Amino acid sequence: MKKRIADILDLQRISTEIRKDIIISICEAGSGHTGGSLGLADIFTCLYFNLLNHDCNKPHWESRDRLILSIGHVAPVLYTTLAHAGYFPKEELLTLRKLGSRLQGHPGRDHGLPGLELSAGSLGQGLSVAVGMALASKIDKRENTIFCIMGDGELQEGSVWEAAMSSSHHKLDNLIAIVDRNMLQIDGSTSEVMEIEPLSDKWSSFGWEVFHCDGHNHGDIIHTITKAKGITNKPSVVIALTTMGKGIPSIENNHSWHGKAPTKKQLPDFIDQINRSYEI
Amino acid sequence: MKYNNRGNKATKDGFSEGLVELGRKYDDIISLGADITSSVGMDGFANSFPHRFLSMGIAEQNCIGVAAGLALSGKVPVFSTYGVFAALRTTDQIRISLCYNKLHAIIGGAHAGVSVGPDGATHQALEDIAVLRSLPNITILSPADATQTVQATIAAYEQCEGPVYVRFGRAEVPDFMLSDIDFKVGKAQLLKEGSDLTIIATGHMVWEALLASELLLDIGITARVINMHTIKPIDIDTIINAAKETKGIITAEEHQIMGGLGSAVAEVVVKTNPIPMEMIGMKDQFGESGQPDELMYKYGLNANEIVKKAKKLLQYE
Numbered sequence: 379m380k381k382r383i384a385d386i387l388d389l390q391r392i393s394t395e396i397r398k399d400i401i402i403s404i405c406e407a408g409s410g411h412t413g414g415s416l417g418l419a420d421i422f423t424c425l426y427f428n429l430l431n432h433d434c435n436k437p438h439w440e441s442r443d444r445l446i447l448s449i450g451h452v453a454p455v456l457y458t459t460l461a462h463a464g465y466f467p468k469e470e471l472l473t474l475r476k477l478g479s480r481l482q483g484h485p486g487r488d489h490g491l492p493g494l495e496l497s498a499g500s501l502g503q504g505l506s507v508a509v510g511m512a513l514a515s516k517i518d519k520r521e522n523t524i525f526c527i528m529g530d531g532e533l534q535e536g537s538v539w540e541a542a543m544s545s546s547h548h549k550l551d552n553l554i555a556i557v558d559r560n561m562l563q564i565d566g567s568t569s570e571v572m573e574i575e576p577l578s579d580k581w582s583s584f585g586w587e588v589f590h591c592d593g594h595n596h597g598d599i600i601h602t603i604t605k606a607k608g609i610t611n612k613p614s615v616v617i618a619l620t621t622m623g624k625g626i627p628s629i630e631n632n633h634s635w636h637g638k639a640p641t642k643k644q645l646p647d648f649i650d651q652i653n654r655s656y657e658i
Numbered sequence: 659m660k661y662n663n664r665g666n667k668a669t670k671d672g673f674s675e676g677l678v679e680l681g682r683k684y685d686d687i688i689s690l691g692a693d694i695t696s697s698v699g700m701d702g703f704a705n706s707f708p709h710r711f712l713s714m715g716i717a718e719q720n721c722i723g724v725a726a727g728l729a730l731s732g733k734v735p736v737f738s739t740y741g742v743f744a745a746l747r748t749t750d751q752i753r754i755s756l757c758y759n760k761l762h763a764i765i766g767g768a769h770a771g772v773s774v775g776p777d778g779a780t781h782q783a784l785e786d787i788a789v790l791r792s793l794p795n796i797t798i799l800s801p802a803d804a805t806q807t808v809q810a811t812i813a814a815y816e817q818c819e820g821p822v823y824v825r826f827g828r829a830e831v832p833d834f835m836l837s838d839i840d841f842k843v844g845k846a847q848l849l850k851e852g853s854d855l856t857i858i859a860t861g862h863m864v865w866e867a868l869l870a871s872e873l874l875l876d877i878g879i880t881a882r883v884i885n886m887h888t889i890k891p892i893d894i895d896t897i898i899n900a901a902k903e904t905k906g907i908i909t910a911e912e913h914q915i916m917g918g919l920g921s922a923v924a925e926v927v928v929k930t931n932p933i934p935m936e937m938i939g940m941k942d943q944f945g946e947s948g949q950p951d952e953l954m955y956k957y958g959l960n961a962n963e964i965v966k967k968a969k970k971l972l973q974y975e
Contacts, residue, residue, distance in 0.1 A: 510727020
């Protein structure tokens with residue numbers, strides 16, 4: 379396993395590089411989910427460069443921590459982070475969404491990309507799969523942690539709550555769900571489309587330990603998830619406040635950027651904005 | 659007749675016995691219960707291997723996702739509930755979490771067909787084959803009786819790689835297949851030779867097909883009887899041979915005609931050697947309450963109906 383990166387400035391630098399590669403690959407593809415991918419860059423950096431027990435040279439290592447991406451549409455942040463973490467060459471990011479690519483629009487394991495734990499994209503299924511993995515680890519007495527990245531809009535799917543109920547019933551303290559709470563979905567704000575609040579109360583009433591963090595503060599992300607790993611006898615959820623489109627101020631918090639690609643003309647300005655966001 | 663009814667037995671009991679045998683042989687089998695464990699043939703496993711049985715509550719969609727997670731961690735999960743829920747409430751989960759991920763999991767589809775009886779239309783699985791057949795990577799097994807359901811359940815573990823749907827029923831039906839006949843997934847069984855026409859049946863309609871072949875023999879018609887215990891992958895060679903060597907094909911299933919065994923056979927016949935066909939099954943309709951035999955009679959799912967269709971088919975000549 380590669381050395382864990384603990385220095386916050388180093389992690390911020392990696393997140394910045396990941397953000398640039400996300401928009402370069404989506405721009406090259408001509409389509410893709412820009413907003414949510416940028417919003418999760420800091421969390422993915424913390425997971426793959428600090429928190430997860432994993433080894434890019436042994437993607438099938440039995441005792442690795444598992445990261446289940448339930449919201450398959452933000453595949454670009456997963457692919458880009460995996461490439462930066464050494465799973466495959468970064469040049470391959472430019473094949474995103476193209477015919478014959480291992481980087482499918484939504485993750486597809488059958489195309490052979492190393493590091494993918496699940497083919498997913500239909501919302502509301504990932505947490506159930508994570509529950510199955512957590513149960514298997516309990517049965518086999520493995521000490522790993524299963525992470526599941528979920529969207530806030532996704533929590534409107536009823537199957538999520540079936541999975542949530544079963545997690546606490548089976549006391550899955552090896553399971554940590556991370557909710558990307560950016561307050562937005564395709565049709566607008568989550569409060570307008572379908573209110574999901576009070577979110578903390580929902581999770582805690584389903585038997586989960588609830589944490590909150592700033593999804594763009596690397597120190598806070600690592601500190602909070604580390605606390606969640608210490609919880610016993612029940613699963614934990616980290617509700618991470620994020621900004622859709624984070625890093626490019628001109629598109630931040632604009633839900634029209636949920637599923638839109640930057641044009642070649644916009645790209646230099648967007649890269650410039652990401653560089654400047656990092657310098658601040 | 660070569661095949662004798664040793665006594666009536668529910669095919670769900672075959673699933674239960676097969677599962678217990680698998681549990682004894684293989685440590686990696688984990689079963690998931692959705693509240694109705696005893697009525698879907700899961701209680702035997704749950705009682706024999708309590709540490710490998712997980713109670714998941716009335717939450718079928720979650721069960722399929724959990725099965726996927728278990729399979730991704732080296733287990734072979736078994737999930738069984740009424741076919742209407744096992745196949746239809748969970749279709750998207752089966753499609754993405756199991757089929758797209760190519761995961762080995764066994765799904766038991768209980769209460770297949772109208773022979774569930776008094777529970778009525780809501781609980782009679784009649785569309786499960788049609789829906790699941792269209793999903794890539796899945797195997798669909800529809801054994802003929804309890805003895806064969808034991809074999810099919812074991813084969814679902816030993817002979818398959820991706821998700822497998824095993825279809826079985828609650829009604830007590832003739833138990834006539836011999837356990838020493840090999841069960842090979844994807845290879846139909848020729849139960850009786852005949853040259854006038856072919857009856858291709860699945861599930862307990864296979865018994866009705868054998869009865870029909872006797873009745874037809876009385877009026878001088880020899881019918882070939884084929885047990886199509888695997889709906890997917892369908893046995894193309896056996897169908898082509900029947901199309902070439904006999905004058906017509908009748909399919910018989912306790913399922914909607916639309917999209918089921920009849921459709922699967924027709925897809926092969928029209929592309930290779932078109933001959934007249936008749937299809938027996940539910941005619942784009944829901945079932946209702948009643949005793950199993952009353953319902954089978956009302957909806958024309960029996961030997962007499964097969965004989966009627968056989969006579970009609972031979973008039974096409």
